[in-house]
Structure formats: C-alpha cells, structure tokens
Amino acid sequence: MRNVILFIRKYANFLFFLLLQIAALSFLFRYNKYHEAAFMNVAGEFTGSINQRYSKVEYYFRLKKINEQLAAENTRLNQLLKENFEMPDGSKKIIMDTVQADTIREIRKYTWLGAKVVGSTVNTQVNFITIHRGFLQDVRPNMGVVSPQGIVGTVVNVSDNYASVMTLLHRQYKVVVKIKNGGERGTIEWDGVSPMFVTLKDIPKSAKVQVGDSIVTSPTSSLFPGNLMVGTIAEIVDDKSSNFYTLRVKPATNFFNIEYVYVIANGQLLEQRRLEDSTRKKFQ
Amino acid sequence: MSELLKNLFRFVLFILVQVFILYHIPPLHRFITPYLYYLYILWLPFSMSRASLMAVAFLFGLSLDYFMYTPGLHAAACVLIAYLRPFVVNMLISQEGADKNYLSPSVTSMGWAPYFTYVFVLTVFHHGYLVFLEWMTFGSFLYFIGKVIATTAVSMLLVLLTELLFFRKEKFRTNTV
Numbered sequence: 096m097r098n099v100i101l102f103i104r105k106y107a108n109f110l111f112f113l114l115l116q117i118a119a120l121s122f123l124f125r126y127n128k129y130h131e132a133a134f135m136n137v138a139g140e141f142t143g144s145i146n147q148r149y150s151k152v153e154y155y156f157r158l159k160k161i162n163e164q165l166a167a168e169n170t171r172l173n174q175l176l177k178e179n180f181e182m183p184d185g186s187k188k189i190i191m192d193t194v195q196a197d198t199i200r201e202i203r204k205y206t207w208l209g210a211k212v213v214g215s216t217v218n219t220q221v222n223f224i225t226i227h228r229g230f231l232q233d234v235r236p237n238m239g240v241v242s243p244q245g246i247v248g249t250v251v252n253v254s255d256n257y258a259s260v261m262t263l264l265h266r267q268y269k270v271v272v273k274i275k276n277g278g279e280r281g282t283i284e285w286d287g288v289s290p291m292f293v294t295l296k297d298i299p300k301s302a303k304v305q306v307g308d309s310i311v312t313s314p315t316s317s318l319f320p321g322n323l324m325v326g327t328i329a330e331i332v333d334d335k336s337s338n339f340y341t342l343r344v345k346p347a348t349n350f351f352n353i354e355y356v357y358v359i360a361n362g363q364l365l366e367q368r369r370l371e372d373s374t375r376k377k378f379q
Numbered sequence: 380m381s382e383l384l385k386n387l388f389r390f391v392l393f394i395l396v397q398v399f400i401l402y403h404i405p406p407l408h409r410f411i412t413p414y415l416y417y418l419y420i421l422w423l424p425f426s427m428s429r430a431s432l433m434a435v436a437f438l439f440g441l442s443l444d445y446f447m448y449t450p451g452l453h454a455a456a457c458v459l460i461a462y463l464r465p466f467v468v469n470m471l472i473s474q475e476g477a478d479k480n481y482l483s484p485s486v487t488s489m490g491w492a493p494y495f496t497y498v499f500v501l502t503v504f505h506h507g508y509l510v511f512l513e514w515m516t517f518g519s520f521l522y523f524i525g526k527v528i529a530t531t532a533v534s535m536l537l538v539l540l541t542e543l544l545f546f547r548k549e550k551f552r553t554n555t556v
Contacts (some may be wrong), residue, residue, distance in 0.1 A: 108429045119458060120512075122444075122451030127516055138445035146446075149399050216447065218406035220513055223448045237453045252448070259448055266517040287410050287517065334475045351405070 143257030146214030245347025
C-alpha cells in the first residue's frame with residue numbers, strides 16, 4: 096500500500112497528464128461519433144452569444160451582398176408564381192390550388208424556418224456554422240439547412256437559442272443528391288482540399304454527365320425536399336478502374352459570405368424512420 | 380497590472396484573436412491553418428507548477444474547442460505542451476537561475492536563440508499532436524506531414540511577428556534581498 100502511494104506521489108504529474116489526456120480524447124472521440132459532448136449545450140449558448148456580437152459588426156459590411164442575394168431569390172420565386180403560367184385557351188387554364196396543402200397539416204411535409212448565421216468557419220477541416228435559432232424555436236438535430244443559393248448542411252447540435260450546423264465543408268459530412276438531368280443518385284462528400292469544391296461519388300458511368308450540369312437534392316435524403324440546388328459539375332474525373340464517376344462539384348452556396356439560412360423541418364421524418372427501422376428489424 | 384489579471388486578460392484575448400481573426404482568414408491551402416493561440420501557454424510564468432500549467436492549458440484548449448465544435452482536440456494538444464514545457468525550459472535555460480530571476484519565458488529572459496528553439500520545439504509537438512488527432516479521423520500520411528510542416532512554418536512566423544510587435548519587457552528580479 097505504501098509503495099502504491101509513493102508511486103502515485105512520484106508520478107503525480109504524469110498521472111495528472113494522462114488523466115487530462117484521457118478526458119480530452121474521450122470528449123473528442125465521443126463527439127466525432129455522436130456529435131454530442133459534455134457541457135456542449137451550455138457552452139453553445141455562450142459561444143453563440145459571443146459569435147452574435149461579432150457577426151453584428153460583420154453583418155453591416157455585407158448588407159449589399161445580402162441585398163443582392165435576396166433580390167436574386169425573389170426573382171427566382173417570382174418565376175414560379177402561378178400567374179406566370181397560362182394556357183392560350185382560358186377554358187384549359189390550370190390553377191394550382193395550394194390551399195389544401197396549407198391548411199391540412201398532415202399533408203405538409205417540410206416547414207421552412209428562417210435563421211440568421213452568427214458564426215462560421217471555412218478554413219479548417221471540420222467546418223460548422225452557428226445559427227441564432229435553437230431548441231426553443233423548433234430547431235432539432237438532423238434538420239437540413241439551405242441558403243438562398245443552395246444547400247448548406249445539417250443541424251448537429253442544438254442549445255436553447257442557438258444551433259450548430261455541420262456544413263458541406265466537413266470531412267464527415269455526407270448527403271445523397273442527384274443529377275438534375277438524368278436523376279442518378281450519388282453521395283456528396285468533401286475531400287478537405289479546397290473549400291471551393293466538393294466531391295460527388297457513386298454516379299454510374301452509364302449516366303450522361305457534362306461539365307456545368309446541375310446537381311440538386313434528392314428527396315431520398317429525407318433532409319431536404321427534392322430539386323434544391325446543390326451545385327454544378329466543375330470537373331469529371333474518369334477513373335478507369337471503377338464503374339463510377341468521381342465528380343468535382345462547385346457548391347452553389349458561397350460559404351464565405353453566408354448570412355441567412357433556412358432550416359428545413361421534415362414533419363414526417365419520425366414516421367419514415369420508424370418504418371425503416373421496423374423493416375430492418377423484421378428481416379434481420 | 381497584477382500577473383493574474385494580465386494572464387486572465389491574455390486568456391480571453393488569445394481565444395478571441397484565434398477564433399475571430401485567424402480562423403476568418405480566407406483559406407490559402409488545405410495544409411495551412413494559422414495557429415497562434417497556444418502562445419498563451421508558452422507565456423505562462425516560470426513559477427507555475429506543472430499540474431497547474433496542465434490544468435490551465437486544459438481549460439484554455441477546451442474553451443477554444445467549444446468555439447470550433449471540436450471538444451477535446453485543442454485541449455489534448457495544449458495539455459501535451461504544458462506537460463513538456465518544464466523539460467524544454469530546463470534544457471534551454473542559458474544562465475544559472477534565469478527561471479528564478481525572470482517571471483516568464485521571453486526573449487529577454489532566455490535570449491533570442493534559446494527562446495525560439497523553445498517555441499519551435501513546442502510548436503512542433505503541438506501541431507504534430509493536433510494534426511495526428513485529425514489524421515485519426517480522416518486524411519492521409521501526406522496530409523499529416525504536409526500540414527505539420529506548413530502550419531509550423533506559418534505559426535513560427537506569427538509568433539515572431541507577435542514577439543516583435545508586443546515586446547515583453549521582463550524585469551530582472553534578484554532573490555538576494
């Protein structure tokens with residue numbers, strides 16, 4: 096017993112060092128796996144409020160760009176108004192009736208929640224943005240996030256008034272998307288090389304792809320409604336040893352000056368997940 | 380200003396500079412991430428015990444981690460350099476008892492060459508461990524080596540600039556009173 100105490104006293108510093116290392120590493124690996132960590136909620140609230148103070152200053156200098164973005168988005172939405180579509184013959188005019196989808200709640204699948212970005216990084220390998228909308232304002236983990244230009248990422252952590260979003264520019268981020276023309280689905284990842292490009296994998300070589308083709312969201316991701324802009328193909332890497340293309344995609348979202356985003360809540364996600372889980376259990 | 384107050388002030392300042400200035404620099408290359416925050420640990424006084432150095436380093440690293448959503452990553456690297464710091468200081472201290480006569484490691488207390496060797500060694504350990512932990516999650520060996528070298532070079536440049544811009548005058552204190 097005496098020897099044990101002597102040993103501990105002799106190596107107290109080293110043992111303390113090991114203890115702190117184990118604490119830090121367990122934090123890290125737990126976070127890498129489940130994206131949750133001790134005190135993350137409390138800390139998120141605090142870092143969020145500091146981030147917000149900083150972004151208030153930065154926001155002022157970006158007003159012009161935000162204005163342009165909003166104008167572009169308005170133009171795009173105006174293009175979709177039903178008044179723009181009219182048949183030559185009045186008797187065959189098709190009127191899109193949206194009332195039903197709005198008032199009967201069960202039919203609505205996706206709800207869009209606006210949020211302001213208060214913190215973001217682009218130059219690490221694990222990039223997140225912080226938005227000023229949290230648990231009390233109906234944001235939950237695993238909701239999709241889009242900007243006026245294109246998709247941004249997924250909510251991974253929520254505190255009372257802030258939420259952190261894992262962006263496309265995160266080494267562990269993956270989302271299913273499709274090519275707009277052919278509809279072939281693939282997975283978007285980031286290789287960490289340049290924040291200007293992400294990688295699209297698993298597109299079969301039978302697909303017709305061209306540089307400049309649009310990549311849009313696929314409803315199978317269940318995070319985003321279909322046909323939201325993701326990016327455009329910038330380069331086609333033809334790997335001879337594989338049956339799949341690897342495409343370099345330029346994201347539509349400009350992660351450098353992102354200011355406002357929409358969080359997309361999928362109201363039917365729980366039901367879908369429950370069904371998929373029970374199916375998996377049935378055939379195990 | 381008392382030494383404690385000064386260090387508390389530095390704690391906040393280094394975190395804010397790292398989060399809101401250095402992480403907001405547009406990315407140059409994937410190997411380059413400008414790190415300066417760990418200089419706080421190198422500037423802590425000689426008189427601190429190794430255990431309290433490590434405790435402060437852990438808290439310091441963790442507070443940066445909560446900003447970057449990487450809980451534990453920077454904390455682990457900071458604790459490592461806090462643990463190694465006394466060894467390196469003992470090896471590099473030039474004159475007898477400089478660690479008693481001066482308050483903290485600096486150019487005045489250690490001299491240019493020993494001080495920068497001290498910074499360089501701990502920078503390599505810090506970045507090496509940090510990038511190694513990143514490499515465990517993703518990346519390749521080339522990424523590891525390239526990033527350690529490039530980031531160390533950028534960090535050394537930043538440390539040199541900081542030392543020149545904010546030259547710390549250290550008072551010579553005798554213990555013979």
